[in-house]
Amino acid sequence: MKRVKVLVIGAGVVGLSTAVCIAETLSYCSVTLTAEKFSPDTTSDGAAGILFASEFPDVPLERQQRWFKETFDHLLAIADSPQASDAGVFLCSGYQIFKDVPCDKKPFWSDLVLGFRNMTHHEMKRFPNHKCGQAFTTLKCECLSYLPWLEKRFREAGGQIRREKVTNLQKVYQEYDVIVNCSGLGSRFLVKDEEVYPIRGQVLKVNAPWLKSFIRDGDGKTYIYPGIKYVTIGGTRQANDWRLEVDKEDSNGIMERCKQLEASLQNAQVIGPWVGLRPGRANPRVELEYLYVQGRHIPLVHNYGHGGWGITLSWGTALEALDLVRRSLIEKPPRARL
Numbered sequence: 001m002k003r004v005k006v007l008v009i010g011a012g013v014v015g016l017s018t019a020v021c022i023a024e025t026l027s028y029c030s031v032t033l034t035a036e037k038f039s040p041d042t043t044s045d046g047a048a049g050i051l052f053a054s055e056f057p058d059v060p061l062e063r064q065q066r067w068f069k070e071t072f073d074h075l076l077a078i079a080d081s082p083q084a085s086d087a088g089v090f091l092c093s094g095y096q097i098f099k100d101v102p103c104d105k106k107p108f109w110s111d112l113v114l115g116f117r118n119m120t121h122h123e124m125k126r127f128p129n130h131k132c133g134q135a136f137t138t139l140k141c142e143c144l145s146y147l148p149w150l151e152k153r154f155r156e157a158g159g160q161i162r163r164e165k166v167t168n169l170q171k172v173y174q175e176y177d178v179i180v181n182c183s184g185l186g187s188r189f190l191v192k193d194e195e196v197y198p199i200r201g202q203v204l205k206v207n208a209p210w211l212k213s214f215i216r217d218g219d220g221k222t223y224i225y226p227g228i229k230y231v232t233i234g235g236t237r238q239a240n241d242w243r244l245e246v247d248k249e250d251s252n253g254i255m256e257r258c259k260q261l262e263a264s265l266q267n268a269q270v271i272g273p274w275v276g277l278r279p280g281r282a283n284p285r286v287e288l289e290y291l292y293v294q295g296r297h298i299p300l301v302h303n304y305g306h307g308g309w310g311i312t313l314s315w316g317t318a319l320e321a322l323d324l325v326r327r328s329l330i331e332k333p334p335r336a337r338l
Contacts, residue, residue, distance in 0.1 A: 003030045006328060007176040009166050010304070011035035013044040013143055013311050017180035017318035018303055021178070022325055023157035029325075032176075034155065036165035039147035043184065043276040046203065048225040048232045049311045050092065050214060051075065051159030052109055056283045061108055067316030068109045074315040075139045086147025088228060091287060095119060095216030097133035097261075099226070105132075108232035113138045121336040127261065130217075140214075141311050142227055145209040166190065169300070173293045178325055180301045184279035187304045193285070196305055198277040202250045203234035215261050220255040220308075230271055233258040237308070241279060246273045274324035281305030286317050288324040 006029045010017040015035065023031040039045050056064060078089045096201045097119070100249055110116040119133035127133065155161070166172060169190065181191060188196040208231045216223040225232045236250050236291060251273055259265045284305045305322040306313055 003142065004028055004178065004251060005176045006031045006178045006180065006325065007172055008033045008182060009035065010184055010186070011038045011145065011147075011151075011161075011181035012042045012152065012182070012184055013047075013107075013141075014101075014184065014303055014306060014315045014317065015148075016147055017153065017183050017314045018180055018321045019159055020150055020154045020157065021315075021318045021322040023154055023159040025322055026326065030158070030160075031154075032160045032164060034164050036163070038161075038163065039151070039295040040144055042143070043278065044143040044310060046146060046274040046276045046307075047143060047311055048203070048227075048234070049143060049146075050216070050223075050225050050260070051135075051139045051141070051312045052107070053222075053309045053312045055104075055108060057292065058283045063315075065108055065112065066315040067193055067320070069112050070316035070319055071312060071314055072109075072112050072139060075141055079123070083149070086145065087149040088142035090140055090268075091137055091229070092140040092214055092226070092320060093126075093135075093137040094261070095133050095135050096216045096218055097127050097130040098218035099130050101132055110134075110136070113187055116163055120237045121212055122226065132139060140225065140227065140322040143311065145228075151221055160275060162179070169174050169291075170293070173291070173296075176298075178299045178328060180303065180321060180325065182303045183323075184304050184306075184310075186317070187279070191302070193305075194279075195281050195285075197278040198242050198260050199307060200236060200238035201234065201278055201308070202236045202247060202254070202273060202275045203232050203243050204254055204273050205230045205271040206265065206268040207231070207271055208265060208285075210248070210264065211262065217261070219259075221263065222254075223253070224258055224265070226264055231264065240269075242277065244277070246275055276309070278308050280307045284313070284317060286320050288322075290328075299325070301328065 019033040114137040116136040301324045
């Protein structure tokens with residue numbers, strides 16, 4: 001049987017996860033991953049990587065729960081394995097606190113993390129400006145370790161890597177039987193999706209090894225996430241802002257807000273800032289379409305637009321993209337080439 005040639009575009013956490021799923025599952029496929037940037041230079045590398053999510057308005061809740069659960073189960077298995085340290089995945093406990101009581105007191109992922117409960121009155125005394133909170137244990141996935149670990153796993157499954165920016169799909173249709181688009185914010189240009197927009201995120205990395213529990217304000221703009229080598233504090237969520245330069249006012253604001261939640265940050269040494277552009281979209285796009293090119297129907301699978309929840313949903317949407325690739329080969333068997 002001739003091998004089916006699959007191209008995955010994008011080497012962030014969504015692209016690499018999707019490439020690994022396809023390469024490990026579909027033995028009859030030859031999978032190539034191409035991107036302009038790889039770790040440590042992707043948006044995923046700067047993400048804090050704590051697993052929880054907000055709800056997308058037009059995606060069925062059970063589908064969102066499946067994405068979350070499959071990612072959580074995948075990463076929990078890694079955290080419980082000898083590979084945890086190499087992969088940069090570990091369990092992390094802490095608090096999400098709210099200045100106003102949220103409408104949804106039990107988010108859709110609450111039964112999927114570990115030990116979810118409402119915070120006690122005694123616990124809330126630490127945060128006098130907040131009315132209520134949630135305590136739970138979740139996972140933290142540090143992409144500076146996780147992405148190289150995934151890349152190694154991809155290569156071991158027979159995957160090939162090309163460092164190249166794809167700007168025109170027409171140029172790759174002749175080389176491949178299936179295209180998988182995980183280009184994130186780049187999809188605004190690659191597939192002309194104007195629903196994708198940048199959400200600028202700026203954080204600070206600080207040396208504060210005494211901090212062990214995460215704290216997140218429910219508005220998503222103030223958070224403290226302890227990691228393996230440093231603590232990430234943030235942040236910003238600036239829609240339609242393309243700036244990649246560090247904003248000193250943002251840095252000062254981040255530090256001041258976070259010190260209000262954790263006074264000991266006053267003594268933390270700032271390692272440095274980081275800025276990245278999240279691929280914002282009202283709803284992630286995980287779907288299959290066919291493009292008719294030179295007498296051939298070319299399957300094009302999309303998997304992008306996760307906003308700030310790329311790591312949280314990465315394995316779940318990758319598995320769905322895998323199913324779409326498999327379905328496309330059953331529905332429209334390609335004329336594979338040697």
